[in-house]
Amino acid sequence: MASKQPNLFAFPSVPQLASTLRTYILTAQAAGLQRHNSFKIAVSGGSLPKTLAQALLQPGSGTEDEVQWDKWEIFFADERAVPLDHEDSNYALLKKELLDKIEGEKMPVVYPIDVRFQDDVQEMADQYEQLLVRSFASRDSVKLPIFDLLLLGCGPDGHTCSLFPSHPLLRETDAWVSPISDSPKPPPKRITLSLPVVTHGVKIAFIATGGGKKEIMKEIFEKGNGLPCALVNEGAGERCSWFVDEAAVQGVVFPRKGSL
Numbered sequence: 105m106a107s108k109q110p111n112l113f114a115f116p117s118v119p120q121l122a123s124t125l126r127t128y129i130l131t132a133q134a135a136g137l138q139r140h141n142s143f144k145i146a147v148s149g150g151s152l153p154k155t156l157a158q159a160l161l162q163p164g165s166g167t168e169d170e171v172q173w174d175k176w177e178i179f180f181a182d183e184r185a186v187p188l189d190h191e192d193s194n195y196a197l198l199k200k201e202l203l204d205k206i207e208g209e210k211m212p213v214v215y216p217i218d219v220r221f222q223d224d225v226q227e228m229a230d231q232y233e234q235l236l237v238r239s240f241a242s243r244d245s246v247k248l249p250i251f252d253l254l255l256l257g258c259g260p261d262g263h264t265c266s267l268f269p270s271h272p273l274l275r276e277t278d279a280w281v282s283p284i285s286d287s288p289k290p291p292p293k294r295i296t297l298s299l300p301v302v303t304h305g306v307k308i309a310f311i312a313t314g315g316g317k318k319e320i321m322k323e324i325f326e327k328g329n330g331l332p333c334a335l336v337n338e339g340a341g342e343r344c345s346w347f348v349d350e351a352a353v354q355g356v357v358f359p360r361k362g363s364l
């Protein structure tokens with residue numbers, strides 16, 4: 105259990121949220137570049153890529169405010185076991201909303217799943233874990249990979265990545281990447297980063313917008329109830345920040361932070 109509370113930033117509108125999210129991401133980028141001359145992030149699917157595009161595709165206002173795409177290494181916090189051009193693919197969504205719209209020649213390195221293992225999600229998870237091992241150094245010497253930043257969504261049931269409420273995967277302590285074949289949200293077959301990998305990130309940011317999230321936000325911040333998003337809050341504490349619009353936290357009494 106982390107000692108300090110997560111940060112909750114609430115904005116009147118999504119464009120205002122996106123603008124502060126950009127500053128937050130670029131601060132994390134600068135820290136990553138200083139640490140290892142690259143920026144290693146994990147991203148979710150769902151509603152996140154669209155907001156991310158709003159944050160990152162706006163023109164920068166100077167050197168400190170530039171996205172250094174060629175230094176980015178993008179991994180997936182979770183992915184569905186479908187072809188990369190399938191409408192359920194988180195990669196396809198990120199490509200459509202963000203990657204295809206990046207201008208210029210400097211592009212991020214993106215690590216999609218290996219779809220050859222689409223019918224065997226255990227093998228797919230093992231392969232993705234090996235990819236992380238190669239990128240984050242040997243699994244023997246590194247207990248857990250440390251992402252510079254994880255950008256996550258929050259489902260209306262409190263799930264994040266493909267970690268669902270009350271699912272046994274929430275108790276995974278060994279694997280970095282786990283398969284799931286019974287996702288309550290379709291499609292059923294997926295892979296996901298494990299909870300210890302998520303909470304081990306240097307920074308973890310949730311993005312949640314819209315009134316459809318307000319009931320679950322209340323539960324996450326006021327009761328916890330072992331919900332996956334609440335477990336990330338508890339495990340990461342002040343390293344975890346929430347970027348939400350007012351609609352998503354209407355009626356939530358948890359104190360907001362004024363600035364980054």
Ligand SMILES: O=C1O[C@H](COP(=O)(O)O)[C@@H](O)[C@H](O)[C@H]1O
Nearest residue numbers: 148149150151152257258259265
């Ligand atoms: O199934 C998934 O859902 C979550 C939440 O999606 P949202 O549309 O409610 O933001 C998403 O973060 C995850 O990557 C995805 O696979």
